[in-house]
Amino acid sequence: IVQQIMGANPNLSLEQAQQIAQEQSAPMLQKLNDTKLELDCDQTGWGLTPIIGVDAKFGKLNLAAKYEFKANMNIENNTHKLEFPDAAAAYMAPYQHGVNTPSDLPSMLSIAASYEFLPSLRASVEYHFFDDKNAGMADNKQKTLKHGTHEYLAGVEWDINKIFTVSGGYQKTDYGLSDAFQTDTSFSCDSYSVGLGGRINLSKALSLDVAYFWTTYSDYTKENPRGLDGAMASMDKDVYSRTNKVFGVSVNYKF
DSSP, X not given: OHHHHHHHOTTSOHHHXXXXXXXXXXXXXXXXXXXXXXXXXXXXXXXXXXXXXXXXXXXXXXXXXXXXXXXXXXXXXEEEEEEOOGGGHXXXXXXXXXXXXXXXXXXXXEEEEEEEEETTEEEEEEEEEEOGGGSOOGGGGGGGOSXXXXXXXEEEEEEOSSSEEEEEEEEEEEOOOOTTTOOSSSOOOOEEEEEEEEEXXXXXXXXXXXXXXXXXXXXXXXXXXXXXXXXXXXXXXXEEOOXXXXXXXXXXXXX
């Protein structure tokens, strides 16, 4: 719009053209704000995931590995309500009643090692790989990923005495994201998480667990040029972000 205005009025400055463009766009933006869009949709599906694993203990060292095969899944819509303007028909088509969407569970490899430094002190490290790039998704968006998901984990647990146990852990997640993968309705952000926990042994059979962890996400910025015939007048910028904090309490009883 800005380029069109400046082309028709070469004596205008960029700031003046932008101001005129905003005034011309205001009615359209107001109409979009007033447009009603409502969705109430349940999605269901099922799949089978064979799992193989191995666990070996060598004194104080414990090694383990697990592989989960990909589960092929199609999720079917049970749409109760779907209202949208005609201009959004293409975007809302995947949510029509009865539509099936690929939603495979990716194959996953997990490798872990733990070591008992003392009878009261244990530590572990772990690696996960999710083969998201070869798991079917809507519109084959998995092909836009740069690679599958890598997760790196580490944790330590210490029995202070017979009553109190404390623990801490760390996890880093790398999704291999790309601009084409991120959308307003489905997006991910690389992250790292830190968790702390504790246990109180109230008796030989009864214990209380308390835990808290928070995740720090890396904002993902996606820029698209706005202009005519690929000529950039300005950039549209979308910033995808998340926050996550979890607190948990559980009571355990051994029969």
